[in-house]
Amino acid sequence: MxxxxxxxxxxxxxxxxxxxxxxxxxxxxxxxFDALYxxxxxxNHILTRHEQGxxxxxxxxxxxxxxxxxxxxxxxxxxxxxxxxxxxxxLDSTPLVVITGQVGAALLGTDAFQEIDVVGISQPITKWAxxxxxxxxxxxxxxxxxxxxxxxRPGPVVLDIAKNAQIQEVEFDYKxxxxxxxxxxxxxxxxxxxxxxxxxxxxARKPYVLVGQGVVLAxxxxxxxxxxxxxDIPAAWTLLxxxxxxxxxxxxxxxxxxxxxxxxxxxTNECDVLIAIGMRFDDRVTGDLNSYAKQAKIVHLDIDAAExxxxxxxxxxxxxxxxxxxxxxxxxxxxxxxxxxxxxxKVFDDQEFEKVIQREVFPKSGELTMxxxxxxxxxxxxxxxxxxxxxxQNQMMAARYSKxxxxxxxxxxxxxxxxxxxxxxxxxxxxxxxxxxxxxxxGDGGFQxxxxxxxxxxxxxxxxxxxxxxxxxxxxxxxxxxxFFDERYSFTHxxxxxxxxxxxxxxxxxxxxxxxxxxxxAIADMLKDDKPYLLVVNVEKKGMVYPMVPAGGxxxxxxxxx
Amino acid sequence: xEKTLYTITVFSENTxxxxxxxxxxxxxxxxxxxxxxxxPSALKGIHKFTITVFTTEDVVEKVVKQIxxxxxxxxxxxxxDDDLVHQEIALYKVATDKLLEKGSVEDIIRKYHIxxxxxxxxxxxxxxxxxxxxxxxxxxxxxxxxxxxxxIRSGRVAITKSKVERLTDMLDAxxxxxxE
Numbered sequence: 001m002x003x004x005x006x007x008x009x010x011x012x013x014x015x016x017x018x019x020x021x022x023x024x025x026x027x028x029x030x031x032x033f034d035a036l037y038x039x040x041x042x043x044n045h046i047l048t049r050h051e052q053g054x055x056x057x058x059x060x061x062x063x064x065x066x067x068x069x070x071x072x073x074x075x076x077x078x079x080x081x082x083x084x085x086x087x088x089x090x091l092d093s094t095p096l097v098v099i100t101g102q103v104g105a106a107l108l109g110t111d112a113f114q115e116i117d118v119v120g121i122s123q124p125i126t127k128w129a130x131x132x133x134x135x136x137x138x139x140x141x142x143x144x145x146x147x148x149x150x151x152x153r154p155g156p157v158v159l160d161i162a163k164n165a166q167i168q169e170v171e172f173d174y175k176x177x178x179x180x181x182x183x184x185x186x187x188x189x190x191x192x193x194x195x196x197x198x199x200x201x202x203x204a205r206k207p208y209v210l211v212g213q214g215v216v217l218a219x220x221x222x223x224x225x226x227x228x229x230x231x232d233i234p235a236a237w238t239l240l241x242x243x244x245x246x247x248x249x250x251x252x253x254x255x256x257x258x259x260x261x262x263x264x265x266x267x268t269n270e271c272d273v274l275i276a277i278g279m280r281f282d283d284r285v286t287g288d289l290n291s292y293a294k295q296a297k298i299v300h301l302d303i304d305a306a307e308x309x310x311x312x313x314x315x316x317x318x319x320x321x322x323x324x325x326x327x328x329x330x331x332x333x334x335x336x337x338x339x340x341x342x343x344x345x346k347v348f349d350d351q352e353f354e355k356v357i358q359r360e361v362f363p364k365s366g367e368l369t370m371x372x373x374x375x376x377x378x379x380x381x382x383x384x385x386x387x388x389x390x391x392x393q394n395q396m397m398a399a400r401y402s403k404x405x406x407x408x409x410x411x412x413x414x415x416x417x418x419x420x421x422x423x424x425x426x427x428x429x430x431x432x433x434x435x436x437x438x439x440x441x442x443g444d445g446g447f448q449x450x451x452x453x454x455x456x457x458x459x460x461x462x463x464x465x466x467x468x469x470x471x472x473x474x475x476x477x478x479x480x481x482x483x484f485f486d487e488r489y490s491f492t493h494x495x496x497x498x499x500x501x502x503x504x505x506x507x508x509x510x511x512x513x514x515x516x517x518x519x520x521x522a523i524a525d526m527l528k529d530d531k532p533y534l535l536v537v538n539v540e541k542k543g544m545v546y547p548m549v550p551a552g553g554x555x556x557x558x559x560x561x562x
Numbered sequence: 563x564e565k566t567l568y569t570i571t572v573f574s575e576n577t578x579x580x581x582x583x584x585x586x587x588x589x590x591x592x593x594x595x596x597x598x599x600x601x602p603s604a605l606k607g608i609h610k611f612t613i614t615v616f617t618t619e620d621v622v623e624k625v626v627k628q629i630x631x632x633x634x635x636x637x638x639x640x641x642x643d644d645d646l647v648h649q650e651i652a653l654y655k656v657a658t659d660k661l662l663e664k665g666s667v668e669d670i671i672r673k674y675h676i677x678x679x680x681x682x683x684x685x686x687x688x689x690x691x692x693x694x695x696x697x698x699x700x701x702x703x704x705x706x707x708x709x710x711x712x713x714i715r716s717g718r719v720a721i722t723k724s725k726v727e728r729l730t731d732m733l734d735a736x737x738x739x740x741x742e
Contacts (some may be wrong), residue, residue, distance in 0.1 A: 119579060124586045128633045130579075148633060179740040181733065182636040184574055188738075306627040 001173075004136035006166040009099070012142035013368075014042055016069050020053040020431055021045045026074025027114055028388060029101030031166035033072075044471075046431065046460055049452035051078045053424035055085020056522035057095045060428030063411045064386055064436075066219070068129070068149050069094065069428065074101040076114030079160070080121070084154045084418055087125040088142060091415025092240060093217060095154035104164040105133040118160040118463035133162045135170035140177075143163035147177035152185025152215060153304045173530060176258055186303065188294045188318040189328055197299045198315040198332035200273050204297075206341045207233045208271035210285075213240035213277015214415075215468045216304060220322040221407050224251070224277065227330045232338045234345060236264030238279045240414045243404035247383060253345050258287040258549045259396040265547075265555040270291050275299040278322050281311040282415070291554040300323050315392045355560040358545045361401060367540040368516055370397040371470045375437060377467065377534035378402045380523045385437040386429050390422030390446030394469045396545045398441040408433075420449030426464040429458060437465065437527070444496050454506040463530040471541050479544050483559075503534040510534035563618040567596065569646055569720050570622065572611040572629055573603060573636040573729050577686070580634055584611065587628045593617055599717035605651060605729065614718050635734050641722060648720035652697035652713065653679070653687045660708035661686050674700050683710060694718075 003011065009032055013021075023045055025033040036045060048054040051073045058069030069089075073082055079100040089222050103112040122129045128148045132141050138161070145157040187548040188546045201207055201268055209556075216268035221244050228235055228245075234253045237244060245252040256268075268274065274296040279285070286292045289311060301322060308317040320326050361373035378385070383403035388411040389395040395412055404410065411429050413421040424438035435470040447468050457464060481489050503510040510533060513522045519537075526533045546561040565718055574580045581600065588595055596614040603610035615622065622640050631636040658681065661667065670676065670688075681686040690697055702708050722728075 120582065123579065123583055124590075127581075181736055181740075182635065183633050184736060184739055304631070306624070306631045310624060310627075 001171070001197055002032065002169050003172040004034040004035065004166065005138055005161070005168055007139045007172055008045065008135060008168065008172045009142065009214055010035055010444075011172060011399075012139050013068070014039075015176065016142065016146040017067070020045060021070045021072050022048055022057040022061070022428065023072035023076060024048055024051050024054055024074070024079050026101065026162050027101075028075035028103055029072065029166075031163065032099075032161070033307040036097070045072070046332040046427070046456065047052075048135055048424065048454045050450065052084050053450055053453045053456065055098065056088070056421050057420070057428035057456075058096050058098075059085060059089050059092075060388060060411050061424035061432035062086035062094050062096060062402040062428075063425075064429045065432035066408070067095075067147055067432070069096045070341065071096065071098040072290075073098070073448050074105060074114065075118070076116045078116045079116055080325045081458070083121065084416075086158065088123045088413050088416040088418045090127070092413065093154050093213060094156065095149040097159065097508070098156060098160060099159045101166070102131065102162045105162045106164070108133070108162065111327055116275045118158060121180035122158045124513040125156070126158050129158040129160070131160040131162070131281065132165050135165045135168045138165065138170065141172045143175060143177040147180070148183070152183075152216065153214075159508070161362060169265050169520050185321050186324070186524060187305075187537050188319045191328075193316065193318045194325065194328045197275075197301075198329055199320050200229060200274065200297050200299055200316050201329070201333050204273035205271075205338075206270065206559050207231060207338065207352055208267055208274055209233050209235035209278050210274065210276045211235050211237040211241040211244050212279025213238070214242075215241060215322050216407055216447060217553060218278065218303070221245070223323060223330070225386045227333070230330055230335050231333050232336045232342070234267070234338070235344050236260070236267075238282070238285055238414075239399055239410075239412060242399055243407050243409035244307040246404075246405050247403035247454075247543050254349075255400060257282075258551070259400065259545050259547065261349070262352040262547050262558055262560075265549060265558060266344060267555050269295065269554070271296050272307050273297045273299060273410060275325070277301045277302070278303070280307045285409065287549050287551075287553050287555045287557075288344070300487050301329075306551070315477065337416060338535065348404050352547060352560070355562075360546075368519065368537055369513065369543055370394065371401045371442070373467065373469060373501045373519065373537050373539065374398055374401040375440065376519055377523055380527055381437050385409070386437045386440060388412070388422055388426040388429050388440045390440075390442035391417045391419045392443050392446060392474070393471075393479065393543065394441045395441045396476075397450070397469070419446040421522045422451045423445055423450045423457075423466065426466065427453060430464050438463070440466045442466065442468050442469055443475055444472060444494055444499075445474045447499070451502070454503065454508060457532045458506040458508060464532055465526050467533070468484045468534070468535045468536045470496065470499070470536055471498060471543060473541060476545070478542070482542070483515065484550075500534060501538045508534055509533045510536065511524065512536040512538070514538040563620055565616055565618055567614055567616050567641060568619075568622045568636065568640045568642060568715070569718060570611075570613040570615060570626060570629070570640045571720065573615065574609050574611065575632050575634040575636065576607055576609050580609070580632075583613070583632050584613070584629055587625055588664060589616065591621065591625065592623070593625070595631065597717035599719050603729075610727070612718055612720055637729050639728060641720070645722040645723055647716050647723060648693070649691055650694055650716050650718050651689065651691045652701065652715040654701065654704060655685050655712040656688065656704060656708055656710055658683055658686050664708050676700075693742050701710070701711045
């Protein structure tokens, strides 16, 4: 069958199961957009208002659905605009295929109009980046791109397709990619590693599990629960591991890291065997490595060999997918009872409730707080919504005070910490999980970084529930200035527009509140239907996220505020 | 931890841009590549990179894992000099009259085990193969006596002393993953 390269590109994507694309047309990708015009029954193309928005939307879509997120943009500035989302997807292991147009092959290397070395720029922040210069390579490259993006430890792939390759004709024959000899995405489990790990776990009196996103990416939530139940092992989660266990699960001990819960951090330096599953010992989790879990034997389960022994020296590395390694480990561990150890977490939980949560979530007077707003909205959605966040205080508060009843319920920019992630990621999340309520928490700063995407929400009627926790500050930076920079508030105060009026201009309903007495009604109004909505909540200006492990400090050096 | 000279060997598919993918891994860690040599390997379609770097074992281990992780890299590993038979090649251009002034050309050939690649009335090109220290010593001695007009040394090439041929083993082992 003879097709143009552009048609071959779209047909290839359809073979890979693509039905949603986030994109933005322009010169070097116009032949593909022209071909896309005839595929409106098969492919839903969402026109974002900026290419960064397209990438974050594709990330949100991928994170909730487990499918590959797809972007289609032009060359030059479009490609560079997409870079932030690509880098974000790399650090957070999100499967993306980003297709960028490129000038014709004859013009490559001549500094032609809107020519940029996309493959060169994206090489350090992609799992694979490839330039297609002739139509014969399209089917092969697309098949390889999707295989690489979704298999093993997922990640972003960039396909840079020269304009001539989109226009010229090619005999189309699609074969999915199933094997690349230089790439083993899911290594077979090594029985001796499993035995070694099981021996350590069976000898433990105070075993402790750290759950990362690897569990979610492997769809191994049930396998995790079987493992924890049998071993009777308490577990805590990283930011991206949130919702891998439901909030009410008896062995779920909470959130790790800089703004995590007290007991998960304290117990890291008290356990005798630490079992890390699909997490990468990020510095926001470990704090000072020289004082991190030194008393414990460490077991590390990961699919990526480069993560083993990267930050923390491991006593028992276990290479493989959690889907394979967890059941193998469960089979070898003894059924245990660690009641006393599990109950020892409580004293820290009580301390945190008294010193931090009481004030943040259940204040009796004073201005509204972020924590109480998030807690109320979580309750109003039966702890069942997809929570998308921006970055900063809103993010930490949303992660802390949302409750999760099912997996893939927190979509947040973890590794890159991209402000402006919230709005577009929430759009993508809603497209990927149309039957779920999608909440988007943002600060007043991050909201204005990708505010243009309100246009996309309007045009596509994407029913996201946006909440701005407005403190008129770049709150997290302000918090650090207060704590570590002598209260010198250098360029963190913001004079803000009337956000509700802006939403109205985009035909999005909204409300602004400042009083505690208005909160319940405003939440009910926001959740009354499935339409997009903006709720602006003016919260205390100088709120702080506690607990806090100061950067570079020991995980047991936890500030609670007073 | 103590720094040592490590030799990193990388086998890759013969695709565009792989050298860049490898070098950025060094750049991120502010590591200098001491020597670099790239050529087709004994296996058709597979390229071999030999890179030397002065660092600690802890760092070289992480660098090698990150190189190995790139999609089109077949295998990356590292060795110290003890594990390797290694060689570099150096070319020296010296003035013909100075060389003849020094005395016997035969003495030089015998002393340094060199070959003469080119000779004319103006200059002579000498070639010496050896370890870094050996080619460097000859460079220094010639510089001090008759002077060296031009000098160039190749990157290291190396062969492991081990009986195991890691790449072919790895390619065989990977075949089990090729299902259907």
